[in-house]
Amino acid sequence: MVSVRNVSKTFTSRRKRVRALDKVSFHAEPGEIFGLLGPNGAGKTTALRIVATLLKPDEGEVAVNGFNTLKKPQQVRKRIGFLTSDMRLSGNLSARDLIFFFGDLNRVPRDMTVQRMKELSDYLEMEDFLERSVDKLSTGMKQKAAIAVSLIHDPEVIIFDEPTSGLDIITSKTVTDFLKDFRSKGKTVIISTHVMAVAEKLCDRVGIILEGKIAESDTLEGMLQRYSTNNLEDVFFNVAQKAGVLKNA
Numbered sequence: 001m002v003s004v005r006n007v008s009k010t011f012t013s014r015r016k017r018v019r020a021l022d023k024v025s026f027h028a029e030p031g032e033i034f035g036l037l038g039p040n041g042a043g044k045t046t047a048l049r050i051v052a053t054l055l056k057p058d059e060g061e062v063a064v065n066g067f068n069t070l071k072k073p074q075q076v077r078k079r080i081g082f083l084t085s086d087m088r089l090s091g092n093l094s095a096r097d098l099i100f101f102f103g104d105l106n107r108v109p110r111d112m113t114v115q116r117m118k119e120l121s122d123y124l125e126m127e128d129f130l131e132r133s134v135d136k137l138s139t140g141m142k143q144k145a146a147i148a149v150s151l152i153h154d155p156e157v158i159i160f161d162e163p164t165s166g167l168d169i170i171t172s173k174t175v176t177d178f179l180k181d182f183r184s185k186g187k188t189v190i191i192s193t194h195v196m197a198v199a200e201k202l203c204d205r206v207g208i209i210l211e212g213k214i215a216e217s218d219t220l221e222g223m224l225q226r227y228s229t230n231n232l233e234d235v236f237f238n239v240a241q242k243a244g245v246l247k248n249a
């Protein structure tokens, strides 16, 4: 269970201030996939990084399975796997070496790491490139290796920023099936995406984020019903228009 309440975040650089998140609230329950939907720059990555303890909110509260991210960051980190599509693995180490390294870092017993690595590599079809140095892997292979590395400690909560970005249709399906599998094991899954089709296929509930604010949030069916459509793209454009974000539409 992840709960985000009234979280705000402003980035200040020399010239300007960007209010990336403005009193954002959402929650995700075990056994469901929650999707944060929004256009480029809406605040999705910022929100997910805050949940993953990589950034501190200016105000508001985030709890992961009851642990506050500011008060108990270690407890939170133990319970989450954070993935992003631009997690650039690099270097001479092989995927297998990296998986062991992260397993050790997370204090996973070696025999558990071996077993989990086998499961992950079977599922993600990684056997052929487990021994290759990550520098020499394709984008999709790197993505799979990054997934295995991030999930080696079998976290209860999976946070995945843009899960299918840069992946071909086959690898995308492997990744989305994998997330559905997590859901069926009762894990909490949060994704971000700007691709409506991904959200439609994958999410039980969605929150539409526009310019740092949650403009609408509901179950997928609730959302479609409310806007009398069978298509999330229509919902998105309606919500964006109402919020005044589609100035030229």
Ligand SMILES: Nc1ncnc2c1ncn2[C@@H]1O[C@H](COP(=O)(O)OP(=O)(O)OP(=O)(O)O)[C@@H](O)[C@H]1O
Residues within 6 Å of the ligand: 011, 012, 013, 018, 019, 020, 038, 039, 040, 041, 042, 043, 044, 045, 046, 047, 194
């Ligand atoms: N470290 C940072 N320093 C300054 N501004 C930042 C920083 N990170 C994000 N921002 C700004 O915060 C806003 C939200 O960015 P964020 O990366 O969260 O958007 P996003 O919804 O993930 O977009 P995308 O779909 O393009 O990935 C943007 O205006 C961005 O420029």
Ligand SMILES: [Mg+2]
Residues within 6 Å of the ligand: 044, 045, 046, 161
């Ligand atoms: Mg982003």
